[in-house]
Amino acid sequence: MAGASWPPLRAGGAERCSLAVNDLWYLAGGRALLSGINLTLGRSGITVLMGPNGAGKSLLLRVVHGLAAPTSGAVTWGGRSLNEETRRNIALVFQKPALLRRTVAANVDFVLAARGVKDRTDRRNELLETVDLANRADQPARLLSGGEQQRLALARALATDPCVLLLDEPTASLDPASSLRIEQIIALVAARGVRVILVTHDVGQARRLADDVVFMSHGQVVEMGFADSFFSAPQSERARAFLDGRFVL
Amino acid sequence: MQDLGGAIQLALSLIVSADRNLAEIVSLSLLVSLTATALSCIIGVTLGAVLATTRFAGRGAVIAVVNALMGLPPVVIGLIVYLALSRSGPLGFLGLLYTPTAMIIAQTILVTPIVAALSRQILEDLHVEYDEYFRSLCLPHRNVVAALIWDGRFSVLTAGLAGFGRAVAEVGAVIIVGGNIDHLTRVMTTAIALETSKGDLALALALGTILMAIALFVNGLVYYIRCTALRSAYA
Ligand SMILES: Nc1ncnc2c1ncn2[C@@H]1O[C@H](COP(=O)(O)OP(=O)(O)OP(=O)(O)O)[C@@H](O)[C@H]1O
Ligand SMILES: [Mg+2]
Numbered sequence: 001m002a003g004a005s006w007p008p009l010r011a012g013g014a015e016r017c018s019l020a021v022n023d024l025w026y027l028a029g030g031r032a033l034l035s036g037i038n039l040t041l042g043r044s045g046i047t048v049l050m051g052p053n054g055a056g057k058s059l060l061l062r063v064v065h066g067l068a069a070p071t072s073g074a075v076t077w078g079g080r081s082l083n084e085e086t087r088r089n090i091a092l093v094f095q096k097p098a099l100l101r102r103t104v105a106a107n108v109d110f111v112l113a114a115r116g117v118k119d120r121t122d123r124r125n126e127l128l129e130t131v132d133l134a135n136r137a138d139q140p141a142r143l144l145s146g147g148e149q150q151r152l153a154l155a156r157a158l159a160t161d162p163c164v165l166l167l168d169e170p171t172a173s174l175d176p177a178s179s180l181r182i183e184q185i186i187a188l189v190a191a192r193g194v195r196v197i198l199v200t201h202d203v204g205q206a207r208r209l210a211d212d213v214v215f216m217s218h219g220q221v222v223e224m225g226f227a228d229s230f231f232s233a234p235q236s237e238r239a240r241a242f243l244d245g246r247f248v249l
Numbered sequence: 250m251q252d253l254g255g256a257i258q259l260a261l262s263l264i265v266s267a268d269r270n271l272a273e274i275v276s277l278s279l280l281v282s283l284t285a286t287a288l289s290c291i292i293g294v295t296l297g298a299v300l301a302t303t304r305f306a307g308r309g310a311v312i313a314v315v316n317a318l319m320g321l322p323p324v325v326i327g328l329i330v331y332l333a334l335s336r337s338g339p340l341g342f343l344g345l346l347y348t349p350t351a352m353i354i355a356q357t358i359l360v361t362p363i364v365a366a367l368s369r370q371i372l373e374d375l376h377v378e379y380d381e382y383f384r385s386l387c388l389p390h391r392n393v394v395a396a397l398i399w400d401g402r403f404s405v406l407t408a409g410l411a412g413f414g415r416a417v418a419e420v421g422a423v424i425i426v427g428g429n430i431d432h433l434t435r436v437m438t439t440a441i442a443l444e445t446s447k448g449d450l451a452l453a454l455a456l457g458t459i460l461m462a463i464a465l466f467v468n469g470l471v472y473y474i475r476c477t478a479l480r481s482a483y484a
Contacts, residue, residue, distance in 0.1 A: 102400065
C-alpha cells in the first residue's frame with residue numbers, strides 16, 4: 001500500500017494541532033462572507049467541511065491558515081495565535097493548486113529545500129511514489145492532467161511534514177481509482193496523527209473518511225457533530241436538503 | 250561615390266574575408282553592448298523583482314517613471330552622460346569620456362529601464378499566481394524572489410535580448426560619449442553613419458548587413474526561447 005515506505009511523519013496528535021475558532025467574522029464588499037464562526041476541533045482526526053458552493057469553505061481554510069485576515073474574531077492552534085511558527089506546521093492544498101514552472105520532481109524538491117531538507121532525492125521519490133507520480137518525475141508539472149496536478153499538490157503538502165493538513169477538494173477532478181488512492185493516503189496520514197480538515201462535495205467520501213462533520217452555508221456553521229449522527233440524522237433542514245441532493249440556499 | 254553594385258560586391262568581400270578593420274568594429278560593438286546588457290540585466294531584474302514583490306508608498310509612481318524611461322531617446326542619454334563625464338562635469342575626474350567604458354555606461358542607462366520594466370511585469374504576473382502558495386509555505390522574501398526569477402527565466406531572458414537589440418542598434422548615445430574614434434570607440438552604428446557621409450558605401454553596407462544579421466539572430470533566438478518555454482509549459 002502507498003505508505004509502506006512512507007518517510008516518518010512527526011509525532012502527530014500534538015496539542016498544537018487542535019484548532020479553536022472564536023466568533024470569526026469576515027466582511028468583504030459589504031457582505032459577511034463568514035459570520036460568527038465558532039469551532040473547536042480536537043488534536044487529531046479527520047474533520048470534513050461540507051456545504052454548497054459559495055458557503056465560505058475555502059475562505060475559512062484560508063483564514064485558519066492565516067492567509068486571509070478576518071475582520072474580527074480569533075483563530076488559535078493549541079491555544080496559540082497564528083504566527084510563522086504555528087503556520088509552518090500547517091499545510092494547505094488549494095482548490096486550484098499553483099504548480100511551479102518546473103518538473104514534477106523539482107516541484108517537490110522546492111518544498112523540501114524550503115524546509116531545509118538536505119538529502120532530497122530519496123524523500124522526493126517516496127513522496128512521488130505515494131501519489132503515483134514517480135514515472136512522471138521528469139515531466140513539466142504544468143503539463144500534467146488536472147487530477148495528476150492535484151496529486152502533485154498533495155505530495156508537495158506532505159513534503160512539508162505538516163502536523164495539520166488542510167485539503168480543499170483534493171479529489172475534485174480525480175477518477176474513482178485515484179480518489180480512493182488519495183483517500184487511503186489521507187486516512188493513513190490521519191492515522192499517524194496528522195490533523196486533517198477536508199473540504200469535499202463527495203458525500204460518499206465524507207462518509208468514508210469523516211470523524212466529524214462541519215456543515216456550512218452562507219458563511220455560517222449550520223451544524224457540526226460526529227459523522228455517524230450527521231449522516232444518519234442531520235439536525236438542520238439545510239443539511240438534510242444538502243444530503244438529499246436538494247437545492248440549498 | 251562608388252556605384253551601388255560595386256559597393257555591394259566590395260561589402261560582401263569585406264565580410265567574407267573577415268576584414269580586420271571590420272572585425273575590430275564589430276567586436277567592439279558586441280563587447281560594449283553585451284557588457285551593457287549584462288549590467289542592465291543585473292540592475293534591471295533586481296529592480297523589477299523588488300517592484301514586483303513589495304508594496305510601498307510611491308510604488309506606482311516609480312513604476313510609471315521606469316516605464317517612461319523605456320522611451321528615453323538615446324541622444325538625450327548620450328548628452329546627459331556627456332555632461333556628467335566631460336572635464337567640467339561631476340565625474341570628469343574619472344577621465345572616461347571618449348572611452349568604451351563611457352559607451353557602456355550610456356548603453357546601460359539606455360537598457361536598464363527596458364529590462365526593469367519588462368521583468369517587473371513578468372515577475373509580477375508570476376507573483377500574483379504564486380503569492381498565496383508561497384505565503385502558505387512561509388517562504389522568506391529572498392526565496393520568493395529567487396523562485397520568481399527562476400520560473401520566469403525564459404521571459405526575463407527575452408527581456409534581456411530586447412535590451413541588447415536596442416543597445417546594439419542605437420547610435421545617438423555612443424556617438425556623443427564615444428566620439429567615434431578610429432580603433433578606439435568606433436562601433437557599427439557610428440561607423441555606418443561616418444562612412445556613409447564620407448561616401449564609403451562598401452564598409453557601411455558590410456556593417457549594415459552584419460547589424461541586420463544580428464537583429465535577425467536575436468529575434469530568432471527570442472522566438473526559439475518562447476517556443477521552447479511554451480512547449481514545456483514553462484512560459
Ligand atoms: N477576498 C474576497 N473578496 C470578496 N469576496 C470573496 C473573497 N473571497 C471569497 N469571496 C466570496 O466568498 C464566498 C465564499 O467563497 P468560498 O470560495 O469560500 O466558497 P466555497 O464554499 O469554497 O465554495 P466552492 O464549493 O464553490 O468551492 C463566495 O461568494 C466568494 O465570491
Ligand atoms: Mg471552495
